Amino acid sequence: MSSTVQIRVPATSANLGPGYDALGLALSLYDEVEVTLTAEPEVTVTVEGEGAGEVDLGEGHLVVRAMRTAFARMGGAQPAGIRMRCRNAIPHARGLGSSSAAVCAGILAARALSGAAEFSDDDVFALATEMEGHPDNVAPCLAGGLTVAWYEHTGVPRMVKVTPDERIRPVVVVPSTRLSTEAARELLPKDVPHKDASFNAGRAALLIAALTRRPEREILLAATEDRLHQSYRAPAMPESAHLVERLRAVGVPAVVSGAGPAVLAFSASDSQDLIAPEVGNDWHIQQMDVDPVGANVQFPETR
Ligand SMILES: Nc1ncnc2c1ncn2[C@@H]1O[C@H](COP(=O)(O)OP(=O)(O)O)[C@@H](O)[C@H]1O
Numbered sequence: 115m116s117s118t119v120q121i122r123v124p125a126t127s128a129n130l131g132p133g134y135d136a137l138g139l140a141l142s143l144y145d146e147v148e149v150t151l152t153a154e155p156e157v158t159v160t161v162e163g164e165g166a167g168e169v170d171l172g173e174g175h176l177v178v179r180a181m182r183t184a185f186a187r188m189g190g191a192q193p194a195g196i197r198m199r200c201r202n203a204i205p206h207a208r209g210l211g212s213s214s215a216a217v218c219a220g221i222l223a224a225r226a227l228s229g230a231a232e233f234s235d236d237d238v239f240a241l242a243t244e245m246e247g248h249p250d251n252v253a254p255c256l257a258g259g260l261t262v263a264w265y266e267h268t269g270v271p272r273m274v275k276v277t278p279d280e281r282i283r284p285v286v287v288v289p290s291t292r293l294s295t296e297a298a299r300e301l302l303p304k305d306v307p308h309k310d311a312s313f314n315a316g317r318a319a320l321l322i323a324a325l326t327r328r329p330e331r332e333i334l335l336a337a338t339e340d341r342l343h344q345s346y347r348a349p350a351m352p353e354s355a356h357l358v359e360r361l362r363a364v365g366v367p368a369v370v371s372g373a374g375p376a377v378l379a380f381s382a383s384d385s386q387d388l389i390a391p392e393v394g395n396d397w398h399i400q401q402m403d404v405d406p407v408g409a410n411v412q413f414p415e416t417r
């Protein structure tokens with residue numbers, strides 16, 4: 115069995131407006147991790163790109179922690195040492211699923227390197243969700259495309275993947291400011307009015323129809339309305355809230371990406387030119403594709 119594996123994991127945008135904690139989209143923006151198990155009992159991590167100079171470079175690194183958790187869960191021995199190289203393009207704490215990507219990468223690396231065939235894809239999904247907390251990020255990261263995630267009454271997470279219409283072009287607008295997902299979740303009320311829950315249920319159902327069959331701008335605009343999370347979180351990211359408002363006012367279906375503060379817009383060819391004039395200099399606009407396949411695992415010699 116090889117002692118080195120390469121993992122590529124996509125960024126994800128969760129919620130998509132009305133699908134709070136349920137809907138997610140995989141994006142063509144990736145973190146790449148190469149992991150080698152070593153005999154020397156030390157953990158060494160190098161990071162290029164996002165997170166460089168910020169994240170822990172030893173046992174505290176999120177990918178390493180996910181690997182350790184997965185090895186323990188699979189029942190095998192922990193590796194003596196781990197050497198890891200990360201090349202990250204997913205910005206941290208912006209609402210683009212960086213922590214989900216890191217956790218998925220670690221679990222997939224541990225499974226690949228241990229050769230534990232009995233640890234199924236469902237087991238990977240369940241463990242990543244348990245560690246990260248958000249199946250709406252984990253599902254598209256693992257499976258690609260557009261996913262609907264939910265929990266069984268037993269607490270087991272499940273997902274269904276659907277393929278978005280090829281005309282759907284995500285545009286992500288990323289600010290330099292950060293907001294941790296944990297902090298953004300603390301802003302949400304315990305209860306919401308029944309009429310708001312019913313409003314979101316209808317919009318979330320419409321959004322699946324819009325993204326897969328009817329990606330017209332006016333349908334996407336209605337389908338991306340939300341009353342369950344964005345307004346409650348707006349005080350923590352007023353500039354994101356204003357940008358979403360301005361984009362929607364000129365006809366671009368825009369939402370807060372995940373827990374923010376990045377903004378996700380669905381751009382048809384006729385709306386791309388509408389986005390740039392609304393965005394200030396301190397934001398970075400990235401036109402993307404939907405990633406169709408999700409996390410990728412390769413052994414170097416087969417690449
Ligand atoms: N590739 C990574 N390597 C190490 N730590 C990471 C990585 N990605 C995310 N993290 C950790 O997760 C935090 C961001 O998680 P979170 O607040 O959930 O935001 P996000 O929306 O980006 O997932 C980072 O500040 C960092 O501590």
Ligand SMILES: N[C@@H](CCOP(=O)(O)O)C(=O)O
Pocket residue numbers: 126127128129134135136208209210211212213248250251295298299343371372373374
């Ligand atoms: N449903 C979660 C999604 C968090 O996504 P992230 O990319 O910000 O981690 C939420 O809205 O809290």
